Amino acid sequence: MISIDLTAATPLVEQIEQQIRQALAAGELLPGEPLPPVRQLAGDLGVNLNTVARAYRALEAQGLVVAQRGRGTVVAPRGSRKPNKATSNALGVAMDQVLSDARLKGFREAAIRQIFEASLARFWQRG
Amino acid sequence: MISIDLTAATPLVEQIEQQIRQALAAGELLPGEPLPPVRQLAGDLGVNLNTVARAYRALEAQGLVVAQRGRGTVVAPRGSRKPNKATSNALGVAMDQVLSDARLKGFREAAIRQIFEASLARFWQRG
């Protein structure tokens, strides 16, 4: 289930998008499976339907879902995307971001490793 | 040295802030050491001085630097911050973010580990 935080700095569209991405990565949503209609999810979250629609469209632009008028939005089949040098660099940048932050906040190496392993298990165990 | 990307989605203030944070975390800037004056850095980056000033103030709010009128901005002494449950959770969320993204982009577990170790070395080797 998705939960949004109106006080958070990250835009609502991104919050929704990211959480669905995590559900996809974790294998909680399988190819062909329908996402909730924009109006329903918007109602559940107390948000404008456009906000959800925009999240869906962002996901569609990434090839993760397929949306069609009148029919709904479903999870796309798993395209076999292969990471290139650029995406690898981007990942490194994002990781640096997280770890430098952790360092300044006083985390020890062991604690970081633990968090890393936990997260890794979430997305690579099954799926 | 700092480099900014005018086309990137992340605001200039954050780009500057994050890169200085990484320099601090990597031990490239030591306590007491001065940061460049806002006008100079702003000039180098081709950016308004307020943009740099705001980044500095954000860093000051985090206790990482100390700014004083007429004198300049210097790196703050290392406060011994201890991570609590909330910060640990936040770190987990950030890590999930990065790893779920990597998963969807087709990275394999081994590749992730490599990137993680490289980043870890950047911020925990020395310092």
Add this chain to the structure above:
DNA sequence: ACTATAAGTATCATTGTATGATACTTAAAG
């Protein structure tokens, strides 16, 4: 066939954030 309903989409208004231009204040140097 035809209508009703349910789905995504497009358009416009509004609000807030990011950035910049300019002026102000404080401290050090000559």
Add this chain to the structure above:
DNA sequence: CTTTAAGTATCATACAATGATACTTATAGT
């Protein structure tokens, strides 16, 4: 004690995020 160099405050503007509303397309029921 004036000049210069530093951070700070104020205001203006452009763009992004969200919402209100209307539109289009597909399916279900009759």
